[in-house]
Amino acid sequence: MGWGPQQRDADAAAASVAKMTLEQKAGQVILPFYTGLDHEAQAAQVERLHLAGSMIMADNVPGTATGLVDVRALAGVTGRLDKAARAGGRTWPGLIGVDQEGGAVSRVGAPLTRWPAPMSYGAAGSVPLAAEAGRGLAAELAPLGFTVDFAPTADVTIGPADPTIGARSMSADPRAAASLSAGFTKGMLAGGVLPAVKHFPGHGSVTTDSHKALPVQNATLPQLKARDWKPFQSAVKAGAPMIMTGHIAVRALEPGVPASLSKATYSALRGLGFKGVAVTDGLNMGAVTGRYPHGSAAPAALAAGADLLLMPADAAAAHAAVVRAVAGGKLPLQRLEEAARRVVTMMVWRGRTAKPRPPAAPGSGEALSAQISARAITVVAGRCKGASVPGSVRVAGGTPVDRARFAAAAKDAGIALGRGPLVTLIGYGGGPVKSDLAVALDAPWPLAQSAAPTKIALFGRSPGAYKALLAVLAGKAGAPGKLPAAVGPYPVGTGCR
Incomplete structure (x- = not known):
């Protein structure tokens, strides 16, 4: 039909x-x-x-x-x-x-x-x-x-x-x-x-x-x-x-x-x-x-x-x-x-x-979710190779849950919190920021006017997304994502080559 x-x-x-x-x-x-x-x-x-x-x-x-x-x-x-x-x-x-x-x-x-x-x-x-x-x-x-x-x-x-x-x-x-x-x-x-x-x-x-x-x-x-x-x-x-x-x-x-x-x-x-x-x-x-x-x-x-x-x-x-x-x-x-x-x-x-199938357990997609974020993370401005931060950073912005997930991922990546460059998280509906590193957790538009030498589009705020972010910041993983939409002066396709 x-x-x-x-x-x-x-x-x-x-x-x-x-x-x-x-x-x-x-x-x-x-x-x-x-x-x-x-x-x-x-x-x-x-x-x-x-x-x-x-x-x-x-x-x-x-x-x-x-x-x-x-x-x-x-x-x-x-x-x-x-x-x-x-x-x-x-x-x-x-x-x-x-x-x-x-x-x-x-x-x-x-x-x-x-x-x-x-x-x-x-x-x-x-x-x-x-x-x-x-x-x-x-x-x-x-x-x-x-x-x-x-x-x-x-x-x-x-x-x-x-x-x-x-x-x-x-x-x-x-x-x-x-x-x-x-x-x-x-x-x-x-x-x-x-x-x-x-x-x-x-x-x-x-x-x-x-x-x-x-x-x-x-x-x-x-x-x-x-x-x-x-x-x-x-x-x-x-x-x-x-x-x-x-x-x-x-x-x-x-x-x-x-x-x-x-x-x-x-x-x-x-x-x-x-x-x-x-x-x-x-x-x-x-x-x-x-x-x-x-x-x-x-x-x-x-x-x-x-x-x-x-x-x-x-x-x-x-x-x-x-x-x-x-x-x-x-x-x-x-x-x-x-x-x-x-x-x-x-x-x-x-x-x-509707075929009876083995039920998928709640949370069984977390590894796939993390894989998606690791494939999507996009460096809009900043370094594409090596560590973007030293062994310690400060974090601001986002929600308490965002900062807690950032902290957990930082610990796993071997990065301490409390001193060093400032990483500012921009949540849903947030505006431009002034920081050492600006990270957009939702739509990447706020990065256009943010005053930050390093700008990263994460497109997510799940634990897996933060794991992908900290792996990139620590230089343990690349950022393969490309902008799927223009962000101010950054055209579609912007990202690490």
Whole structure:
């Protein structure tokens, strides 16, 4: 069928959807979220409204007394929500979703593997490594009951003017972003979790954060096809089962309307050959909530061509709005049924093909994560051979956890702390610094204006990333990474030769 499922999956889904009431059909196209740890209340809502499943956000993840994720309890939560999604005789698994990209967007923390920022794959320049990472990440989520991960981010970043995506993008080069994100997508599928490639028609080249307001994309269609759409074309060829639409108003498609609610945008996406599930970005985001109150975004998105409505601000209001729109003739029943069939087809296929495999233990990907960081670390300015620091350094910036990880890696590398040159860590959202050595832990843009003779892009803050950093500083390892995006005067490809 061009996107994973076979005709028998579509036939089974069509038969199931045909037997559903209007309320059940409306539920199958909504993937809600909830706050806090009242999992039973969420399960009850999933059952009552016949919802597709549930998202798990960071505040839904149960923890231990030591601050780690309680993996056994988390598996119990996803199992309960899956059972709720199967209520009423549904035989396919529920959509138990999470945002686990690696880097800054990681809802489930340790003891699961700490992965570096996705831009690491662009700096390392290795599609096989990206695919291996996608598989490793998914392989740890699947045993915990997750069926869907809203990753990878396929957006092509334009650099520091991009306030939302940054190091979540794999590259500023459309071809590299396309091949790397497709590799990651295939890896995730092999690891047993459904990926959702995001955010069509491209969120890396707009200058407003859609969590807060509606970005406007002024590029022409030829410009979009040459840049922003290349990774999504690649995702379609890779068999991506889901593509997410972003809350971006594209003047060349439908001015003033978020792409997630724009018929022209869904037509453009289908024009790339995509036959899978088109899912909206979170409908609780600022670009949508102010314009579409009381659940009205839900039927509007369906009417435009969405198949799955992600995280409406009020799931009950969204469900009621969909039922009301169909009953009142404002939303064609056939459109709702088409959307429900696509979602159910995907999950019938997932249920049929999910092969029992030895569960990947939480944290089993740490060695791979460290390998990625060692391949990605990039010297933007400074020495490429030999030690960059003497036997002792000072460290500033970052968080207490960052400095503790730096200290642990320094000890292993034989470098003392307390005197010597100053190493300043620049975390997510940090600005330029003045230091002897500046190290960007997330997007590398702050290095452009930092006053430091040595500038290093690390693209991560995991223990493995710090191990890679200290090995380079001590002269025990080279820095093979190359900038996947320009950083001020430093062009793409800057790095040690």
